[in-house]
Amino acid sequence: MVRPIPPKIDRATSLRYMGAAGWQPDAASAALLDRAEEKLRQTATPRAVWRRLPRVVLPLENRGGDLARHLQGCDEVLVLVATLGSEVDTLLRRLELTDIALAASADAMASVLLEQVCDELEQELRTGLAEEHRYLTGRFAPGYGDCPLELNDEISLAADSVRGAGVAVTAQHLLVPRKSTTALLGIADHPVTGTLAGCSTCHLRETCVFRKRGTTCFSQK
Incomplete structure (x- = not known):
């Protein structure tokens, strides 16, 4: 299903992804971010597909303690796959060869755009489930904590991500197009939060470039 592009890509989060959290861009940098956003808006074709399933349908045993905690108390799961489309990958590869500063800006903003597309969809799904008196956890992606990419x-x-959103999985369990994501959300008959994002359980915490800069990749609200 085609998804709308949000009215504005979150600049503050984009800057944090670029290692410039809290920085106020000067006129030249703001113009660079404007160019990156414009190119993404011209190129991105967000799509998403999701399915609601009984938890027991998926092989979720022995997939790590973090996922087990995330789904604690949930009897259903919602599987979600979203992407910005292959043209964004093509754009980023081209910019990497012609304008590295613009490429870095566009790459960070594309990651934020994908998150915003997922956030809006998640809120729609959450609202729909609330009408059934059902509750949804946040998103949990393979590779987070001790959950394997497999x-x-x-x-x-x-x-059915290939037909539904044009997203395939490589032999190394990575997603194509690159600016794509998968997620598992738990569904329960009582309020649930799942596992909140944090450095303590991330499998990249020892090598994370964000931690080296004194910041994080997740929002602290």
Whole structure:
């Protein structure tokens, strides 16, 4: 399903992804970000596919303690796959060869745009489930904490991501197009939060470039 592009790509989060959290861009930098956003708006074709399933349908046993905690108390799951489309990958590769500063800006903003597309969809799904008196956790992606990337295969298959969103999984369990994501959300008959994002459980915490800069990749609200 085609998804709308949000009215504005979050600049503050984009700057944090670029290692410039809290920085106020000067006129030249603001113009660079404007160019990056314009190119993304001209290129991105956000799509998403999702499916609601009984938890027992997916092979979720022995997929790490973090995922087990995330789904604690949930009897259903929602599998979700979203992408900005292959043209964004083409754009980023071209910019990497012609304008590295613009490429870095566009890459960060594309990641933020994908998150915003998922956030809006998640809120719609959350609202729909509330009408059934059902509750939704946040998104949990393979590769987070101790959850293996291999789970991308099962999520994509369950969601039929190739036909539904044009997203495939490589032999290394990575997603194509690059600016794509998968997620698992738990569904329960009582309020649930799942596992909140944080450095303490991230498998990249020892090598994370954000931590080296004294910041994080997730929002602290």
